[in-house]
Structures are given as C-alpha cells and as structure tokens.
Amino acid sequence: MQLYHLLSKIGFLKKSYAFKFLFISFLGTHIPLIGIILFVIFHGNTLSASTIIVFTLLLTLLATAITLYFLKGLMYPIELVSKALHGYQQSRMIPNLPLHYSDEAGFLMKNFQLAIEANETNLKDKQDLIYLLSHDMKNYADNPGYLAQLILEEEPAEAIVEYSQLILESTQQQKKFLQTFITLLRQEEELAEAPMADHDADIRAVLDRLQQQVKTKIKNKKLKFTITMPTDVVHFKINEDLLLRVLVNLVDNAIKFSYVSGVIDLIVSKDTISVRDYGTGFVLAEKEAIFRKFTVAGRSGTRNEASTGIGLYLCRKIIEKYQAKLIGDSEGKDKGAVFTILF
Numbered sequence: 001m002q003l004y005h006l007l008s009k010i011g012f013l014k015k016s017y018a019f020k021f022l023f024i025s026f027l028g029t030h031i032p033l034i035g036i037i038l039f040v041i042f043h044g045n046t047l048s049a050s051t052i053i054v055f056t057l058l059l060t061l062l063a064t065a066i067t068l069y070f071l072k073g074l075m076y077p078i079e080l081v082s083k084a085l086h087g088y089q090q091s092r093m094i095p096n097l098p099l100h101y102s103d104e105a106g107f108l109m110k111n112f113q114l115a116i117e118a119n120e121t122n123l124k125d126k127q128d129l130i131y132l133l134s135h136d137m138k139n140y141a142d143n144p145g146y147l148a149q150l151i152l153e154e155e156p157a158e159a160i161v162e163y164s165q166l167i168l169e170s171t172q173q174q175k176k177f178l179q180t181f182i183t184l185l186r187q188e189e190e191l192a193e194a195p196m197a198d199h200d201a202d203i204r205a206v207l208d209r210l211q212q213q214v215k216t217k218i219k220n221k222k223l224k225f226t227i228t229m230p231t232d233v234v235h236f237k238i239n240e241d242l243l244l245r246v247l248v249n250l251v252d253n254a255i256k257f258s259y260v261s262g263v264i265d266l267i268v269s270k271d272t273i274s275v276r277d278y279g280t281g282f283v284l285a286e287k288e289a290i291f292r293k294f295t296v297a298g299r300s301g302t303r304n305e306a307s308t309g310i311g312l313y314l315c316r317k318i319i320e321k322y323q324a325k326l327i328g329d330s331e332g333k334d335k336g337a338v339f340t341i342l343f
Helices: 002-007 017-043 049-074 076-091 104-153 158-193 203-220 240-256 311-321
Strands: 224-228 263-268 272-277 325-329 337-342
Touching (some): 017 049, 203 224, 240 272
Parallel strands (some): 224 263
Antiparallel strands (some): 325 337
C-alpha cells in the first residue's frame, strides 16, 4: 500500500491507476537499458562480447524481478478490497478502507466501503421495522378483532353478528399476513448474515437430519420417501444448515401436494439434488410465479395444508447466495412436480 500511496502523490499519476502501472513498467524497462548503455560506454573496450552479453542478461533479469515486485505492490488496493469482501461474507466484518484516493482503485475502495455501510444501515432499518411490526403494529391489528369478539359476546342483532364476523375474519387474515411478512424479513436477515461456505457440505449428514425432521409428516400422510445417492463422494460447497432448510422446505412442499400413499423421491447426483413428487403439479404459467414472494400461485395442499407464499422464494435466495440455481418443473395438473438444485 505504501508504493501506491507514494505514487498517488505524484500529480500526473494521482488520478489514473493505469498510469501508475505504465510508469513502473517504463522505469523497469529503461533504467536497465540506460545502465547497459553506460556500462558499454565506460567498459566496452576492456571487456569481451560474451561478458557484456552476460551482464546485459543479468541486469535485465534483475530489473524484471524488481519491476514485477513493484507491480505486485500496486495490486494491493485490489487485494485489500478482495479480503474485505471475503471478511464481510464470512463473518460480516465491516472493513475500514481508505476513501481519499482519486484513481480507479481508489474509487473501488471508496464505493465498496460506502456500499457496505449502506447495507449495514439497511439491515438496521429492517431490524427496526421487524420490531415495529412484531410489537406495535401487531397490537393495532389485534384490536379490531378483540372489539368484534366483544360485540359477538353481547348477543347483538343478526345483521351486527354478520358484520362482526366479517371484521373478525378480516382481522385474522391481516394478522396472518403480518406474521408471514415478519417471518420473511427475519429469514432474509438471517440469510444476509449467514457465512459463505469454506468447505464442502456433508451431504449424508444433511440427509440424515432431513429424514428426522420430515418423518412424522411422511408417516401421517402414509407416503413413501426414497433417497438415491451415488456411491462416490459428492461435493457441494454450501452452508449445511441452509441446505437443510432448503431441502426441508422442498420435501414439505412435496408432502403438501402429494396424495395419500404417494411417493416422494430425493435424488442426489454429482452436481444436482432433485425432489420429485407425483401429486397435484402445476401449469407452465406458474413455473416462475411460484418462486415469487407472496405469490398468488400459492395453493393449499391435498389436505388443505396452508401455504405462506414465501417458502420457495427464500429457497431460491439461499441457493443463489452460493452461486447455484433452483428450478421447478411439472408436466401439468395432477402430474407431479420436480424441484432441482443445480450446483
């Protein structure tokens, strides 16, 4: 960083990162050339041609090594941003990058620092919003329901009973939506804070935990749940807890939309994980809509199981965080569905 700092004080180099590289390259090329010329002028008559050639090669190699060393030093601002990004992804460590340089590398450091600070401010605002929704607004939403319940307890006229029941139902729906929204905000915040994976997930351990979590729902609906894995070791670079959350959600969906005594298949291959059911399926027009938050494509299960409309949205967000893809496919209504994670 010291070399970059010194070059940034030179007027014609101050505002150009590229010029700094060109300047070092120019010096690295011409200083040894000048040295060779002076050497030949003062000692050319007393030395053999082979000695001059050897001296030239040595001086050129030395100048090249020194030039490369200084050019590597000029890369330090880029390395600094890279380390800052890694630290923020892994442990949400907020960097303290310099903001006063005026070339391209300086702008990169400044913009990255400001973007991190803005993101932290947004996360804090989201936490404040979660608190507001969880406490104050939730209480306000409850009040009309309590009043409607009190009216019903007074045995009012039939018309008033009907209106009170409508108020009560509306309040319950608002409260449900508010709770879903709070859940979405909290899980998005957890996802933002989740560290990037620095090692491969133990897929067998994840699947063992998955089976424990879904076995009761599988049993209640009399479903058959099969898992197929290759004999070779499978490598997926993803946080194990988040992968488990995705798989639990996908299998829960498969359970929800499967008919009693149906089959659910989970298939692991070298670079994919698929969850397939043979239940209600969906039409082509819903292929992307089901991944939107609060999607209108959300449906009740075969036993009228509720749907929040945010599960698949969060699953895709988690998978995309690890540079993978989550896609869904179905041949149509009552032809089942398959959801595939592509690593």
